[in-house]
Amino acid sequence: MxxxxxxxxxxxxxxxxxxxxxxxxxxxxxxxxxxxxxxxxxxxxxxxxxxxxxxxxxxxxxxxxxxxxxxxxxxxxxxxxxxxxxxxxxxxxxxxxxxxxxxxxxxxxxxxxxxxxxxxxxxxxxxxxxxxxxxxxxxxxxxxxxxxxxxxxxxxxxxxxxxxxxxxxxxxxxxxxxxxxxxxxxxxxxxxxxxxxxxxxxxxxLLVIPLQAYSGLQQAFVWAEYTKHLIKPTLGERGVGGAMAVYGVFDIICSVAAGRLTSGLLSITIIVSLGAFIEAIVLCLLLLNYSISGGLLSTLYLLLIGGMWGIGNGVLNTQLSAFLGILFKHDLEGAFAQLNLCQSISIAVVYFLSPNISLQTMVVIMLTALCISVVGFLFLTLKIEKVFSRHAS
The missing domain is CATH 1.20.1250.20 (MFS general substrate transporter like domains)
Incomplete structure (x- = not known):
């Protein structure tokens, strides 16, 4: 490595x-x-x-x-x-x-x-x-x-x-x-x-890596949709603070752990794939309207969703930044300016769409964006490996 x-x-x-x-x-x-x-x-x-x-x-x-x-x-x-x-x-x-x-x-x-x-x-x-x-x-x-x-x-x-x-x-x-x-x-x-x-x-x-745009979408999703449609109806506005605290704890732990495990393109690809898989599970549960009845179990289930989403966010933030740092060594300013632009536009899109569409529709959009982003990312890493293998030979 x-x-x-x-x-x-x-x-x-x-x-x-x-x-x-x-x-x-x-x-x-x-x-x-x-x-x-x-x-x-x-x-x-x-x-x-x-x-x-x-x-x-x-x-x-x-x-x-x-x-x-x-x-x-x-x-x-x-x-x-x-x-x-x-x-x-x-x-x-x-x-x-x-x-x-x-x-x-x-x-x-x-x-x-x-x-x-x-x-x-x-x-x-x-x-x-x-x-x-x-x-x-x-x-x-x-x-x-x-x-x-x-x-x-x-x-x-x-x-x-x-x-x-x-x-x-x-x-x-x-x-x-x-x-x-x-x-x-x-x-x-x-x-x-x-x-x-x-x-x-x-x-x-689309000339920009789709995963950059999705990283903004998934952050705004938890801020706008998770809190409004899942936490507030069950735990009230006071519960939003507790749920987001759980999200933050898992985000912190996963960010540090993912950063320690990063050693090159292969590790980045594996970690991103795992994080995307975790977020896909959450989105599928929401799409199927899966829920748990009962006070404490229902609360724990909603907090678990927030924790899983925190894991996904920690993975994408650390690995996307590491990926750009490796790939764009000679143009770091442009690469991270591009990342910030993509994320801010994506976050704005979610906030503008949120009042006008249902949670189910937003979940479908998120799941579609996740699939496109991961496929595009994996395709890009394969192309990178081929290019550098050709140069090495």
Missing amino acids: DEETALVVESSSPTNTLNHKRDVHILCWAFLLIFLAYNAVQNLESTINTEGSLGTISLGISYVSFAVFSVVASLVVRKLGTKNALILGSTGFWLFIAANLMPTWYIMVPASLFLGFATSMIWVGQGTYLTSTAHSHADDYDLHEGTVIGMFNGEFYGMYACNQLVGNLITLALLRDGKGGKTTGTTLLFVMFLCSSTVGSILII
Whole structure:
């Protein structure tokens, strides 16, 4: 295990992503979905937002903002990391399209300013990410760098160029000339474009390890769902404190124990798998509505669920951090910034969904996310082993 750890740490091969071609495909589709929506909206601005030339002035503001922020974009991207910059950049296009549903000066101008900033982020992030991925692919497979860079850029810009065709065909299909010179179907069109931009942003997020996102989901689940749906109805609000104390005790013990047992990729994989299995048991019990009737036994059962979830949380926190520390030795700031971003977004998603869906629905979402995350993590570790085995030989 010492030899394995040294190999992973000291390898000069960039391993921010192991399936380079897949990541390029994801990036291509993400930009197509985002820009088919944005560029089609941009084409319409001078014709649908004509009062006071709101549409054209908004676009002018966005490009001035783009020029200004481009001066510092490389510094910001370096600080955030390329993947975080891509995610942040995608939000600007979504907000600008959404602003067109209520086009007023107070909404469009701020959206345009932020769009300029987002545009600088997404394009610097795209160029950096695509080039670094090409370098990694060339290194891992002993290929000529120039050839790989040209191939990846050709695929990306070929796909990106489709946005004008697809986006404007959607515009042609949905907009209708109404009576009195008014155009109908704009609301439906913008909603369609918002959905397209959303899917594009989600694809960019998929460039990030899914387990990072799940680590945030599972923390928020116990804070929002476990306390509200399980503890409060049985033990009252006072019982929330006791239950979360039990959760904390198991979290502490497991974090320390898992940290002591960590020695390399193999140990991390085994410990993560065990933690995921424990959380899967809890989720299955909740999904099946399994419960124990009776005062003391019922209380102990609910506390046991909290303790098991604390074990899972301790495992994921320690092992995910150790995994990033081993894998991203030369870009620790970007790796942990990415982890924090994924976790905070995931936690926010749970808090926003919690008031609007049932516990059973949330459990289904969590179980699905857990399965996807673990499969993705195991696939990634296998790819890492193959890459480093190839370098070792």
